[in-house]
Amino acid sequence: MTTHRTGGFTLEPYPGLPLTVRDVGAGRPVLVLHGGGGPATMAGVVDHFAATSRVLAPTHPGWEDTPRPEWFSDVGDLVETYLDLLDDHDLRDVLVIGSSFGGWIASEMTVRDRGHRIGGLIIMGAFGPEVEGHEVRFPTAPPGPPPGEGPGAPAPRRGPSPAALQALVAYAGPSKSDPKLLYRLARVTVPALAVWGADDTVVPPDFGRAYAAAIPGARFALIPGAGHLPTREAPETAFAAIDDFLASIGR
Template structure:
């Protein structure tokens, strides 16, 4: 089921919901919602999956004032609160991982039970650059990440990435703020990611008090699409081990 939630006079949020059980929020990267289909389908049999479309993707409108990762993070935390959801698994890939991390930083109500970051961007890691060949935004997939293109982002999606992430596609304060996030966290990384290297992922994981790092052989920047079986197995193992 797909709903369009009117949040403000000029802002609506498209959310696909499927399945029953523990809530599971899926946040896509620059390549859009389709790149997360394996995740949604896998967890729909055991979880209540919510998969929003970030405003600006798939022809959804994004008002000019809605222009930061903090806007997305706050909006999705409000969504969890409005639905009365708790112990939520939040999974974000690439740009969506940045949003997920910012949600965890702001989660004062402790609605997030587990956090999964897949080749996520967001922080500044000293000495490690985020490489965006040809001007493609992180999360675009394709050869820069080691996998098949599978359809690159639209011009509107690229504009949305720039609007939300700014010219540096990073938040210099984020890495330090993660030290206060005690949510059990899994950082999953494609071994062949040429956009954000595994060393970037290891530094990301090390910033959390309670995080583990998992490398996915043969995957690039979008492991959920390039090596879905291995990626989902790693996430399943994490959630099973961390759930009483």
């Protein structure tokens, strides 16, 4: 069952699992997948693409006080749910954009895309594969608010909520990685871009370079002055890199 509302809808892909999806704009479809910091970290990405595209931005079950059944407990569950979302809505040539944990989901979706629904992949500060010699360091608190939010603005929540953190641990496992993913990335056949903040201390740029090198033909864009969330911390430069990539592939 799907319940529609202004700016989005809620569906129940499995019994007891409501999934909230923001749905804005019109045009070629874009799927936006957030990381541990939640949907707010991708608000600028949604707004950027909604001017020219139809943007679907689900909230992963367990974030923003949404329920997550105990059995819904690994990255594969999210991957299959979002691939089903593309199938059920008959979406084609979908650009999938994932940040941090969302980049792991996006990459795995593209690997498993047997229905050839996905037409492009963008990952930003993503983790997921094991890269020898390059450690991922998870912060105790996320970066501060983006530029332009003054001292009078409400203070952002410092890190994922306890429920979201519990969900992240359930999905990602204790190692927060998949040792086979780096090899499976060779199956990706769509144009791909890896966007990395030059000052990312969570997932270092060399990790990102290795990630991109594992995807055939993928490009790597280093964003000066940005950390783990380049579209928030250096939006002009990050979106210029993304738009240049999309223009080069005819999107």
